[in-house]
Amino acid sequence: MSTAPLSLGIDIGGTFTDLVIHDPRDGRAVIWKESTTPDDPARGALLGTRRVLAKAGAKPEQVGRVVHATTLFTNALIERKGAKTGLLTTAGFRDVLEIGRERKYELYDLFIEMPKPLVARPWRREAKERLAQDGTVEIPLDVDAALAEVADLVKQGVESLAICFLHAYANPAHERAIGAAVAERFQNLSISLSSDIAPEIREYLRASTTVTNAYVRPLAEVYLERLEQALRSEGIPGGLFLMLSNGGLTHVSEAKRAPVQLLESGPAAGALAGAWFGRNAGLERVLAFDMGGTTAKLALVDDGEPLVAYGFEAAREKRFLRGSGLPIQIATVELIEIGAGGGSIARKSDLGTLNVGPESSGAQPGPACYGRGGTEATVTDADLTLGYLNADFFLGGAMKIDRAATDGAFKRLSGTLGVEAGRAAFGVHDVVNENMAGAARVAIAERGRIPAEYALLATGGAGPVHAWHVARKLGVSRVVCPPGAGAGSTIGMLMAPARVDRVASFNVALASADFAAVKRTFDGLEKESLDVLRLTGADIERRAVRHLADMRYIGQGSEITVALPEPLTEAGVKVAFEAAYKALFARTPPGAAIQFVALRLSASAPMPGSGGALELPRHPSAEALKGTRPVFFPDEGKTLPTQVWDRYALQPGVTVDGPAVFEEDESTFIVGPGAKARLLADGSILAEVG
Amino acid sequence: MATPKKNREFDPIELELLWRRLISMVDEAAAAMVRTSFSTLVRESYDFSCVITDAAGQSLVQASESIPSFIGTLPETVKHFLRFFPPDQLAPGDVLITNDIWLGTGHLPDITLAKPIFLDGRLVAFSATTAHAPDIGGKIRSPEPREVFEEGLQIPPMKMIAAGKTDETLVTIIRKNVRTPDQTMGDLWAQVVALDLMEDRLRSLMEGYGLADLTDLAREIQGRCEMAMRAAIRELPDGTYRSELKTDGLMETPITLRMELTIKGDEIMMDFAGTDRQVDRAINCALCYTNAMAMYGVKVCTSPNLPNNEGAWRPITLKAPEGCIVNPQFPAPGGSRMLIGHYVPMLVFGCLGQIVPERVMAACGSPMWGMNQSGVREGGKPYANMFFYNGGMGGNTRGDGVTCLSWPSNVSSTSIEISEHIAPLRFHHKKLRPDSGGAGRHRGGLGQEILIESRSDTPIAVSFLAERTLFPAFGIEGGKDGAPGELRINGAKTDPKKQYVVHKGDTISLGTPGGGGHGDPRQRDAAALAADVDSGYVTDRTAYG
16 A cells, blocks of 8 residues: 555546546646557556546556556447357247337337347257246256357357356255366356346346346456556556446446446446445535536436445447446436437427437537538537637637637527527526426435436536536535546546445245244355455455345335345334335325245445545636627526636635526536525535535 | 416417426426335326316317327317316316216226316416326226126226315225235325326416417417328328228128228228117227227327327218217116227228328238136135237338237237246247248237146136127238237137136147238348248248249
8 A cells, every 4th residue: 555555447438538547645647648549448547547547647656556446348239249158048949039028118210129138049948947936946957958049159159158047046066066067078168057147036137137147247257357467567566447337337247247236336336436426525415417528427426325226227229228238237326318408409300309429420510510510509509609618718728719610500590499699608508407407306215316406426428517507497405516527427436335245035925924034044145245355355354344135015016126124024114115205206105915035135335545535736826807799698598697617726615696607628517596505615606505 | 477368379489388397297296106106007008097177178288108008088088077077076186987888988997087277276287197097996807798897897987085175985995996006006106196296287387478378379389280180181082981891700600890081181080880780798999999099090190299188180070870889878888998999090001091091001900819718726715817918010111021019009018927927838839830921011019929838726717809800901002911919728729709718738829910011022122031931920922823
């Protein structure tokens, strides 16, 4: 620790690789953005590492740990560029993977296409074996016949094998037996067992998760190996840790075992950053709102932690349509993605109203104001017209703005819509805000909460520009804008604890539950989890272990996850379940019986070098007030002369009355009249309705 | 707060904002209902809907994921409520209820609730929901009942809550008449929560924007959709087009459905004259459901992306002779009305396909299939379960039909592992049926075969939702028919419209129908055919030449 005190965060996204160097002793942090190198992402990461080290004036040997998030595996899934994967199922059920849920994601499209299974039928093979629902053996496993099937797959070039037997969540014996036999005979074959990857009831969801893991696993093994080696040869002594979808870190071999846990690592880190800055600002409930070029992402943070769901969808056919992706039963920070970003295009809809997004101008040609040939008005063009963005200080002055192109685009749009010139720009801003507020309302209702309980935390290039007005729509009275808005997720990783989520199926009525058996199950899960935490190097003395259960009223179709009380008693569990149920649904039905479906254990422990303070470089000598410029505010219905501040020249504790503009290189934070804004110790700005 | 104004005009920006807000309200209410409901059908299959209508019961917006049937029926039910309770008999805090099959959705488990919304003492809107109840009493769902009285509790239009006061007599009667009193009532209260939520959000929107009522906004929203629908219809050539198809019906007596669809300018008229009479089994399809399915059929062919509201339906009218199977009269039972109703969009395609063949698909392996079991557990406790399975979709101009997909409904199938937990059954396989997709340039989607064995020491009564066992899903444009469905008990072909009792060791095999093919199979892409053969989707290549 003393010789290598620094932490390095690397977040590889589709376009940019974000890097940050953090010194936990004094909180100082330095940020760098490098272009991603898709052919070999490790190359861009290394290049960026050298540059961020140089910028920070640090040496490789000072880096004590490297934390990493990547979209690599998600992209492999979306582009269907994973391993040649086979599937072995219980005899009679190889088509479960293809038949799926039998539900449409789009009701009115006769030409609908469903996501193709990752394993085509010829590579889905069957084994003679059968377990009953309680895990007892009905038909013993025929190992030799199953091996012959696998041998044939290997002969055809299969590199990775998923094994998913019926009721394996209740008894993994058959999967393990064939897994061991296959591993012995085919040592180069990567193997994923459903009882290991997602031991939960519902065969299609379990198979989909296991197959996805098998599909990305060989890629993960090679890539992580390569990155680890490269960092070492760079002279970095620290270990490599991976960000999981659940918002925690893990070590390399756990990531190689179950890379399906990494699919949402980037967005999870973003939500985690939101949680961290929210906690720092003393806010318990935060709606993390990240708005970039093409999409906006929303995540709810309750009691300082991002909400985690135990399933999500990967590689959707239609990005914003629920049900169009591959179901993945893995603990994942809950994110809602909306087609609303700076590049979202404004157009007249078929019904003559103003539509904004989800279509985006992308990086090419980009918004009209980029002057790269874009002719349609976008959200960024609107923000520029309204004075929210500074034409002379676009991306910190790095980009020259074509104001005439923006004006032309709005003139055309106003003409098509038949509204007076000058009305369209705020219309675009307002409509895109309404789209995001609408999605937020639904997401919050799904949690049984109300928007007024939350503070909005704005990140991303466009988030701080829109947050104040979105908050007004939601009836939210506090908005936080953390520093380094453009590199939020890397900061989140640095602050992340190590975390393990494990699940065991437990299909028992509460009234007949054997709590000794429950305890034994939790003990087993805890041992497994602590082993992983220990190997991650986390401080397990300071661990937090939570015992949760998926429970429901008998007869219901889905479960809620409940934190279990200690000590475990029938009465205590009932109280906990009913309280959780009421919190979500306002009331409980009288007289209904309760059952367990699964037991979950979540263990986390702080990483050495994580947490603590954070301080981004300031310009303390600069003049904080940069001047004034005209900015449009809808409540007043007019443009007001508004003070513009250099946020990095502001001192902590300073308060500024709205309306005000706070500029930084990557973004601009706008607060309206009546706001009281205050600079917090970590560099965040907290704006409240006065 | 703005001052209310009358005769307001909305510019395209205001209109979009208000429209979005309305949609967000119904979606928010829908989200709350999904989370609170006991019914698996509500939670996993979105077998419910939320709507906001104007004061006349004309729909403005409907929850995005609502299934097509309720999109058509729910606003109509609100209009029926208004006939029973004119505005002067409504008060703030009222909640109206009915499950009448002619006023509602055609079968009793769907319960509709509506709440009048007042602003400054004036009726301005309704919030309304329909949801499939966990149970409504009566005979377990099957085609067997001869009259609606056998199908469960009938609730005529009445006030479940009058000015905030719950009708405890009604609640007591409901509880006594259903198998799952807590869950059925729990879901009704979940619906009330959704109604309240929509009321709350709508009132604050109207206050915030200074809307005295919804007349002006409704005129815009409905008017624009009406214009768009009329424009879409105007593109179609005028004329009268006819189609007919045969369904299994009662097996020994198949049923013929007929439609005459007339396009005149910007209007469509559909007439079911010539359709067979209603029957004394629960496959009759009440006009409200027929109407919803016909509208769905027209919409997917003309303007699939148009928002759902009253305006979109105005240019479309429908009639069916009283007493025919798509307009049955009291006391005809209708519990399994989808066994007729799910054919109705296909009748529409039969007509429109003559003029816009590129917009329709070949016949689907629908109506949906299902198996209902009821019995007594070892402890003497009665149980009942319904499992759903789907056939393949029809091929279309752009590609193959999707294999095993719910259409036109949207009900997911039950997990095998869950099924084995809740019923004393052992599943031997659930697999694709080779060669079940109709051959074509674009092949029909495959059906599936499920083999189930009883492991119960006590007898189990089973009944089915099963169609297209006699008349397969037809191909179009030269495509071949899909494989018909097949129901077998202990290996022997069986009449799916009857109820059976199975004992330990007995097996039931359900083979769902494949979709019809589209286009001449000899024109199928060679690589696609090779892949089909390789995957075993096709084992008999005869039709492909």
